[in-house]
Amino acid sequence: AQSVAQPEDQVNVAEGNPLTVKCTYSVSGNPYLFWYVQYPNRGLQFLLKYITGDNLVKGSYGFEAEFNKSQTSFHLKKPSALVSDSALYFCAVRTYGNNRLAFGKGNQVVVIP
């Protein structure tokens, strides 16, 4: 079975400060890891992925994430948060040959002006 845990319900950060959204995962085999963002009443928008290679991956809108195999984590980061980053963020995992994504419950990010 594959699963994702996003331990915090909401992350509050002041505009201009670093933003971190935490994610830990559980899979059998090598993980494919993803971050998505969802704005109100919208679908999911792909931000970045880790498949293999460098542990630090860069994605859209200045976001990056670090894969840590020993801690089974894939935390999302942004050096300087914008008010427009306020949204719901989902971490997801799958494995090669298993096409279903397992999502975490999501983290609401609130960037305070």
Added chain:
Amino acid sequence: DAGVTQSPTHLIKTRGQHVTLRCSPISGHKSVSWYQQVLGQGPQFIFQYYEKEERGRGNFPDRFSARQFPNYSSELNVNALLLGDSALYLCASSHEDILNTEAFFGQGTRLTVV
């Protein structure tokens, strides 16, 4: 390029009725998946189709069914609707090759069962 398109965007149905949701994948994508997102939760996998064949099914009752057409578009059907089926239904398409593994989602269909 057009993204994943879903129709309708909103739908209100009565308990016991049947509903059909439609999805058109990104051009060139042969894999389509369906997810259910209940308010306050992450999306839950319902089905995946690849080249018109079912490749995976989540933990949903037989009232849920789907199919994929020769043009790779897909339909999700739900029979005998229950209040608990109220959710955002998301369709995702992907290449499903070893490098291009990310799924791209449509805007969803908001289903309300009353």
